[in-house]
Amino acid sequence: MRPENYQAVNHPPSNEYELNFGPNHPGIEGNYAFKVKLEGDIVVAARADAGYLHRGFEKLMEGRLWMQNLAIVPRICVPDPVPMEVCYSMGVEAIGGLEVPARAQWLRVLQLELSRIAAHLFFFGGHAATVGLYTTMFWGIADRDLILDLFEEMTGGRVYHIYNIPGGVRRDLPPGFLKRLNALLDYLESRLSDYDDLFFTNRVLVHRARGVGAMDQKQALEWGVTGPNLRACGLPFDVRRDEPYLVYDQLDFEIPTYAAGDDLSRTLVRRAELEQSVRILRQVAERLPSVEGPIRAPVPNPLAWNLPEGESYTRIESSKGELAYYILSTGGAKPYRVHVRGPSQMHAVQVLEKLAIGARLEDVAQIVFSLDSCPPEVDR
Amino acid sequence: MKGNKVIPIETHERVPARQRTNPWAKVFDPFMDFCRSRSLFLLHYCTGCGAVELPPTVTSRFDVERLGIQPMVTPRQADILLVTGYVATKTLKRILLSYEQMQAPKYVIGICSCTVNGGMYWQSYATVKKLNEYLPVDVYIAGCMPRPEAVLHGLQQLMEDIKTGRANAWQDYFNRYDHYLGNQQALFGDRWQTPTDIIGEARHYGLLGEQTLGEHTALLERIKQPLEVPTAGVFSPHSETRET
């Protein structure tokens, strides 16, 4: 270090000080940062600082063919890429008037729910680590990897599947897939009790997470909170049920809610959702064999595909909340405008800045993770 | 597909790295390198999407600890900087700050396509295209993103190189600091500076080469000033104050 850099200038003459939280920080999710102003160890103000993962997706997509964009959309949310693919494809289908065959729709649901489980397991791991329960992280992520194995069989990719294309999906299931799927579901259910002992009903979690980062329903609605975080405030809203897409209206599942709206309920809601996803997947595995037919509507040659003029605003329920794509076509081979509305854009910025206030420094990381935000989705 | 699935790790002749007068050096240095290769700390910094394959790598299923490698949260204690995928310009600054804080010998691994030639963000105005223009890279791992197995293989490759004394990219940063600094200034503007005194360290390690100093370092010397602790301006007047 240059010696002249040691003289600390402009230190505030009080117990108020500022702290850079991230981007290189174990308590931050992904490559994301925010600055906190502290009084002692109480946060008095927090300020999000994003852009470390900015790639300018919306710009890139304007420069690529309709089909080519499928390769980049999953990158917008790394831990939970499937909803991105599906949402984009559905948007394009809406404009192009493509009819998605039934089987493809079921396959998409299968994929979406698997992805949801994977994302939640990931979440448990991360959140547990912030309260010092590292074993859960080791377990959760190892179990998530089993789902990635299934994805690899199904789509040829572990993390980025690029499995959906406008009009349907790219391949049918490999032989024996549903059998392995059921086996995995059995396994996951058998694990739940372990997870309960280890994490959800664990003294450490309950005592550290209860009442932390709490918001009531009114605040949640005002701040634009969606998804599990909203359901943790007692509002049973879920796009899958309230604006059904694909075949969700044919599926039987519940919308778990918790009232308290604090870290604990946010965590428990996700645990309950994991069960619901398993339940959905069971139904899918049961129905799929009977749903015959093509997996894809005839798609035009990707090199020669002009979508008609039109716009679409497609919303689906990702594991983090309400995900929406606004797609605008002026009748060209490329989109004129694509706008991605990711749930984390609310959670990771405004909501986080508000929830952090009054929290103690050691709880900040926990609040960050409990919102389960996804930085690349904020930056795009 | 049957058959032998073991992917061989290349081993190399030991290259004479440093001129040491100490007669024990011949015995001692290889031993040090060996030990070094057996205990490495991985800087815990998720720079890009490739990072999503790191949790599996460090946790039970692929368990990188078998190689004596562990995540480490602070740059000063870390040996390996893993640049996982695309690097936004904003991130690159943080990467450089972290890298310069790391203690030599330090190693950089670039994974994913993006660190090599821009990857799928080659069109993007926000990401840098070639990592090795801004800091020297020891090992690249191909993939978008590479699977944990590939990451493990890359780490083993690095360990092998450390053991055989080939992983010396960090010296290049000192030797050709002017070159790297030049590229950094081209991207961040002339006022770019970091708290670390690379030239001083280069002297310390005896790595002051012809290309360590140059026009760019001269510029740096001109503009360098004490770094200020950011206070005012970080919190805009509109941002929340505590409710009572």
Place this chain on the structure above:
Amino acid sequence: MSDVAYKSKGSVLNPLKAFSFMGRKAVTLPLDEPRDGAEYYRGFHVNDWEKCIGCRSCQKICDNQAITMVKIPSLPDDPVKGVRNERPAIDYGRCCWCGLCVDVCPTGSLALSREYIHTCRGDELDSYFILPDPNGMHDKHYGFGWAKSPDSDLVDLNRRPMPEMAPQKRLQSFDEMVHGYSGQEALLEASRCVQCGLCLESCPTHMDAPNYIRSIWEGNLEQAVRDIYQSNPFSSICGRVCTHRCETACSIGRRGTPVAIRWLKRFALDHVDHETVKRIAAEGKGGYLSGHKVAIIGAGPAGLTTAFDLAKKGHEVVVYEAMEKPGGMTRYGIPEYRLPYARLDEDVDVITSLGVKIRYNTRIGKDVTLQQLEQDYDAVLIAIGMQLGRSTRVPGSDNPHVRKAIDLLRMITRGETFPVPRRAAVIGGGNVAMDTARSVARLQMKKYGKVDITVTALEDFDHFLADPVEVEEAREEGIEVLDARGPVECVIREDGTLECLRTVKVISIFDEQGRFAPKYDDSDEQIHPADMVIEAIGQMADLSFLGEALTERLEWNRGRLKVDENGRTSEPWLWATGDVVHGPDVVHAVADGHRTANSIDTCLCGMEKVTQ
């Protein structure tokens, strides 16, 4: 849903549960053996060089611009077959393994393997740029992962069906049997094209088919016509009767049916009104007049194409046509059910609208002498077709009931009548043979209500000359097509009428030197009863009008006029082009026309009066 008690519970003994895990299977995978990729895994590329044709589709679809086409001299490079000696090289500093390149690959040569590990040192980045071959990145084949499959194939292999008349209805008249695409069908057909451009290289006129096909699916038909007229003023003709080598070269044809390039050309022309076509064709015609005069003998494709180009360049062109109507062999050699003469007239009209004059019923050597032209014009071009049919010279072939195909076709076109045979046998296996057979079939149907024609070809079906579609349709119309039959005699009755055609099995057609010397197997003989035998074994040009002296002066090559690559003869003022030098084919004639036009133009601009 089993709710979790929202309160902390548990016991101090819980940790003991850990012991129960000792019995479980370890989740950690062994270190030394990376797992195999899954069945569809998207790993590093492999490319089957035998199958790959260098069509560049992968490069076009790649959204990361990761694919470079590399020219490899050691590989075959044959535009006519639709093969380039280029192969894709992948930049793994760009690739994102989305597999779109695999899905659009027309040949199915490109695939992703199950190999997924590659690491290199900082100074070895060149290993990131690889030329995929069948062996995989590290010369070890890990098995195919994401390869071509019907599910994921993004290439549309099936051509839109072309609506046409049913065989029975066809036979009723000479109306055009192919209806042509409707707008929607054409759009869909056009959207099959992957813009690889192999057709362009295979086409004699190098027509930029990808361009006009693109214009068609963009819905801009006028642009399409513009693109077409860049290289071919006989578009509605070629849009119907072109030998379409482009479709032979088409990369989609590797696994499916090639894009209907010919029909699409026809579609564009049919759906832009004639006046607009004229306007577009006239674009680029300079206002100025060069003052040079060119005489062209023969108003066929070759002659008129030359006229078209020269007229555009401001020269004064006069075309001398022996017949009463333009078009040459396209009119008098191609039956109307394939090429409606109205279309032909439209194409010609476009050309005459540029100021080209055509003198009909003017036979050189009879009405005007060549010497006269040599006097009056700066350059003279011989662009006559091949109007004389060749004879087999087998015994009995001199009988009046043994006709030449080309003569019959001409008579049919001109509406001249001749005794329609109840039973006919055709000798020859080319398109002319088919045309004649099918024309006569229509006449038979009209007169007798039934078809009875046998076509006997020297070649076997593997080496057949006629377009397979033609043979197919001929069969549909009730014509019997026999292969590998060599004619030996036309058997004549005492009263001079024909009894039958006698053929024997052909063993081989060419000898070792590749000369024409058919070998027959006399044991296998067939009798084809017929009261007319039609010889359709080729044509030749009638160059008698050249006159003794000139014929002496000119250089010849195996009975054909000797010309340079641009059609110029050994006489500085005389050019020859089209069928007369290159044999019968419309699109070649057009291509020749362009070349010759350039040659004449440069020559004219270069010097004052050629003939002084």
Place this chain on the structure above:
Amino acid sequence: MSESKAISHRLDDVLKEIEGVRYTRQSKTRIRVDLDADALPTLLELLQGRAGYVHLSAITCVDWIDADQFELIYHVWSYEDKALVSAHIRISRDPGRYVSVYDIYTPAAFFERDIHEMFGVYFEGAPDMEKFILTEWDGPPPMRKEFDTERYVNETFAWQEYNPEWLREISAQGGGIAVKPSEGAL
């Protein structure tokens, strides 16, 4: 203007109250509303306050460079009606100023800040117009159509130049790179 029955009476009343509102029923849960820029705040006020459209799903900005306009689209959702209203307005591209709706919908803060950053539209009364994502970026607002990211990249960055063994061999035989990726792209 579709004739199909509206989603709820409250919504109907609100839409009736505003001058010059044109609305189209797109599906049973979607309504597209087109209106003048200055009428929008009132509409949102009423939607939020009276019709129960409490959730601002997103604000989308579209750059119509040829018309020299920005289109702003406010997507608001009602948890009771289970319907989404998309309100489209056009503002002039220059100077590209509009009023913030932060006081009606808190989430607007993020979207407006984002649009300001990416398109350069300034929202008066927004709590915070500071840079957020592009703090290190001093170029023009990148999402504007006139900004050509590909050109910028080619001017700013160098590409990897590979020269592997096999390429040298092929070049020696007279072959080599035939079509560069940039030339071959559509």
